[in-house]
Amino acid sequence: MGVCFGTPDFPTPSFTGKPKSGAKWKITTSSSSAASNSHDLLTARDKRAFGDGKIVADPSLTVFSFAELKEATKNFPADALLGEGGFGRVYKGMLHGKQQSGSKETIIAVKILKPAGAQGYRQWRREIAFIGAISHPNLAKLLGFCQDDENLALVYEFMPMGSLGNQIFRKGSADHLSWDVRLKIAVGAARGLAFLHSSYNMIHRDFKSANILLDGSYMAKLSDFGLVRSGPPEDKSHVSTQFVGTSDYAAPEYRATGHLTVQSDVYSFGVVLLEILTGLSAHDMRRLAGNAELVKWVGSHFRDNRKLRTPVDSRLEGKYCAISAFRIEQLACKCLRYRARFRPSMSEVVETLESIEAASANRVQRNA
Structure with missing residues (x-):
């Protein structure tokens, strides 16, 4: 298994389309969905979202005022903070009487854009333009957005179990994900990524455990689509772009050359699979012998193709199916193969994982 690390990061693309103080972008809605599966539509969305300052938002999205979001979160207190990233902070909130599900109350997650954050602003526009109209059980649902003077926000459905990363890597807790739950999460995340690839020719570009959210039954839902972009058309082998994303999950060809394909996401999925298997993070400076990168560290264990060589998360205490x-x-x-063309498609990954999950469940039942 070849691994390429140590290549310099490319700078984040600059963006000059942010509105001046007090200015607002024109927000339009699109009622057409018949052609949403085509590459042409995605390319057109790229141009509309970034070429002329317009946001093409699905009419089902709710446009919130900032005052409504302050009320929903009780003015963004520290105890409502769910997390913080490059985009800004995410808060837990409660909607009363503005939800579409028919329930009296809806718990939400509110992403607040950092002031003067050009990268976050670009991602805010992209999430609205690309993800607002897409629905799938394994994709986090965007409910609406806010553009109130300089206050920009995205409103998502709330995921009570947090992210896969928090579940696996949280410190000071003896709790852990059981083997069957880990398989369920892997299958769900793979289905979400396969849906993006096969139905929309979309590349996530920042697939990682922190961007896999979990609902109350541990169903995986992909999130953070601010870096998503259209894949190459049929007559092209790749999209040429500058590297953005998280280095420890990024495919070597994407980091080194900026060549981006759906197979770049497959590589990232392979890293997450290793995290699920080992309980170790993609990057940890505490690992010895200079192997801070999980892929490099695990690669040193692939010496015998006939048996398991990668250490399984010790917190499972042996309660897992060795064959699985x-x-x-x-x-x-296979997902981590150095050459992108030798990696499986996400559809193939889903098929394999479903087979592994079914076989593991059958084995547990036989041993019960």
């Missing part, structure tokens, strides 16, 4: 773990390891290895 071996198959997960082999699937991760």
Whole structure:
């Protein structure tokens, strides 16, 4: 298994389309969905979202005022803070009488854009333009957005179990994800990514455990679509762009050359599979022998293709199916192949994972 690390990061693309103080972008809605599966539509959305300052928003999205979001979160207190990233802070809130589900109250997650954050502003526009009209059980649902003077926000459905990253890597807790739950999460995340690839020719570009959210039943839902972009058309092998995303999850060809394909996401999925299997993060300076990168560290264990060589999360205390773990390891290895064309498609990954999950469940039932 070849691994390429140590290549310099490319600078984040500059963006000069942010409105002046007090100015507002023109927000339009699109009622057409018949052609939404085509590459041409995605390309057109790219141009509309970034070429002339317009946001093409699905009419089902709710446009919130900043005052409404302050009321929903009780003025963004520290105890409502769910997390913080490059975009800004995310708060838990409660909607009363403005939800579409028919329930009296809806718990929400509110992303607030950092002031003067050009990258976050670009991602805010992109999420509205690309994700607002898409619905899938394994994609986090965008409910609406806010553009109130300089206050910009996105409103998502709330995921009570947080992110996969928090569940696996949280410190000071003896709790852990069981083997069957880990398989369920892997299958769900793979289905969401396969949907983006096969139905919309979209590349996530920042697939990682922190961007896999979990609902109350541990169903995986992909989130953070601010870096998503259209994949190459049929007559092109890749999209040429500058590298953005998280280095420890990024495919080597994307980091080194900016060549982007759906197979770049497949590589990132392989890294997440290793995290699920080992309980170790993609990057940890505490690992010895200079192997802070999980992929490099695990790569040193691939010496015998006939048995499991990667250490399984010790918190499982041996309560896992060894055959399933071996198959997960082999699937991760395939996803992490150095040459993109040799990696499986996400549809193939889904098929394999569903087979592993079914076999593991049957084995547990036989041993019960």
